Amino acid sequence: MNLSDTIWFVTLGLVLCAGYTDWRTRRIANWLTVSGLVLGIILNSILGGWRGAVTSLEGAGLALGLLLPLVLLRGLGAGDWKLMGAVGAMMGWSAMLTVLIISCLITGVVALIQVIFTGRLIITVKNMGTLLKGFVIYGLKPNAEISLDNPALAKLPFGTCVAVGTALCFVAAHW
Secondary structure (H helix, E strand, O other): OOHHHHHHHHHHHHHHHHHHHHHHHOOOOHHHHHHHHHHHHHHHHHHHHHHHHHHHHHHHHHHHHHHHHHHHOOOOOHHHHHHHHHHHHHHHHHHHHHHHHHHHHHHHHHHHHHHHHOOOHHHHHHHHHHHHHHHHHHOOOOOOOOOOOOOOOOOOOHHHHHHHHHHHHHHHHHO
16 A cells, blocks of 8 residues: 555545534534544654655645634534644645535535425525625624524535545545
């Protein structure tokens, strides 16, 4: 097994565990995400030397930096944010970016299916309009009515979509 395969299998183990717990509980534990981030840095340092450590830190930093605004606006949970940081630490910035884009596309499709089948399409479009209007008028500030803190709103397990996205990227990279 080469370096790439080792990284892929460890990352798949991490995201599948996180995806399962996110699906079941809508939470991703700190022990999983933080240990995944640390393991990614250590594993890349051992297998890739100094360059591996730098690649790992670049991946984690890019993931955490890109998704921080969504966490601050309460549109993404901190566990999902830390999971993508761990994926970045494992895979480096380039592969993490691919996984993130695929995961976001999967999340969008799942969200569309969810709002259509629950009959919430019109209210979701209105909520998006309210959110955009608020951003234009008040800037990028959280909206208490349209955030993860509102129990009445539908929520998706992004960690599960990350697991599916990572598995799809693995299949695409190996076949």
